Amino acid sequence: MMIWAIFAAMTGAAVFALLWPLSRGRAQGFADAADARSLYRSQLKEIDRDLARKLIGDEEAQAARTEAARRLLRAAGDEADPTGETEPSLRRRRASSALMLSIVPLLALLIYGLYGSPGQPDQPLAARLEKAGPQQDFAIVLARMEAHLAANPGDAKGWALLAPIYLRQGRYDEAAKAFAAAVRAGKPDAELYAGLGEARIMETGGIVTAAAREALAEAVKLDPKSPRARYYLALAKEQDGDGEGAQAALAQLLAEAPADADWSGAVRARLERMQADAGRKAVAALPEAERQQAIKGMVDGLAERLSTGGGSLPEWSRLIRARTVLGDKPAALQAVKTARERLADDKAALAAIDALADELALKEAAP
Structure with a gap:
């Protein structure tokens, strides 16, 4: 309710600021017309003195008297109607001002009632964060997760959920740190070690570093059939110059893959590229x-x-x-x-x- 009172006060102040100049009559040059006549009579006497002293000519004196007389006549007319405005016109202007003052806020309220949501309550950020519904903004969910983990760095499950998100977003450095935090805080897990190895590889532009190999080796130790770890270890063999060993490792991985494995297509494409490269190199070396x-x-x-x-x-x-x-x-x-x-x-x-x-x-x- 307080916000509506503030809005009403601001609207009224704005309308008054616009209407205040219109509500005033024409400003007078003098507070009293008698003062104006006295001033103009003094000007006529001064003209006569200047003429007597030969400071001005007859024509100039006549022109000055004419101008002073005109001003004196205007001052006499102002005394009869000081404001220059009739009572009916003043009433009309005041009525139009009051009408504008009432119509503008009412019109604004009417438009807001038709197109706005006056019955909708406000949605503070804290309340939105408490609601994890399907329509919630993903960025808010991610911010909530990050805030939670900043306050609870030992939450292994939270890190395990956040790390793959970073990996899919291409934030490889943060993904590696998140996987490492999940490994430190939780129980040994092959998927976490494989994810850590992949994040470290992506972080270095596809190079299987020693740190990545350590994580992949731990993954294979915990799960000898881990497809992700075996795939990257095969790439490590290729990187070391053992092309035949890399092809054999990928071929074995494909042979043991489930029929519905969604990663088999990528592995097969990589194996075919390896075989094609090896074939070209072998052919190029022949006479x-x-x-x-x-x-x-x-x-x-x-x-x-x-x-x-x-x-x-x-x-x-x-x-x-x-x-x-x-x-x-x-x-x-x-x-x-x-x-x-x-x-x-x-x-x-x-x-x-x-x-x-x-x-x-x-x-x-x-x-």
Whole structure:
């Protein structure tokens, strides 16, 4: 209720500030018209003295007398109507002022009642933080968690909940600290150690540091099947130059993965990149004749695999390019045709195949 009284007082003050100048009559030059006539008569006498002393001429004296007479007449008229305003006009102005003073606040209240929420109570921050409903702002929830952990640094469960959030937000340094705090405050947990290792790797731009390896090793010690820890330890092998060991580790991880594992696609893609890199390096080290034969064998192997069914757009594009580079245009044309048949339900893929065919001068494949 106090806030409404304050708003009403502020509105009234604003309206009065605007209407106060309008409520006053015309300001008079003198407080009394008699004073004005006395002043102007003194001016006439002074004009006569200046004329007698030859300080001004006859024309100038006449002009000065005329101006003084005009002022004297105006002063005499002001005495009859000091304010220059009639009573009816004064009443009208006062009525309009009172009308404005009442209409402006009423109009504001009417608009707020129609479009505002006068019956809605205020929502202090502390009260909002106490309500953890599904519609609550995530930023407020996160702030609440951070405030709670700042006051309770030994809450292992809280740190375990906050650390993955930091990791998904890309706040890797804070995620590593949160995982470390959860490990210190709680019981040994493979997921926490694996998360700590991942956060430390992301913090260094993908490099598996010694600190990250220690955390990953602890995760594998607690859970030998931890997929996240095994994946990053395989990357550590690749980083150390043990490409074969890294590929073997990833292949084993995929072989043991559940059928519905959502991470298997990323692991398989990384293994295929490793194998492709290893194959390119091995082929590059061969003599020219053997290198060409090895490349042809790799392309034939890709073509045979795709001929059995399926195949993605990148795989078909790679096969078409390889056939063209090897100078086998008929095989390239056949690859374009087969790719269009296999990817017939994907309009974007068909457009990409057509663009590739145009680029490689394989326009015969266009329908």
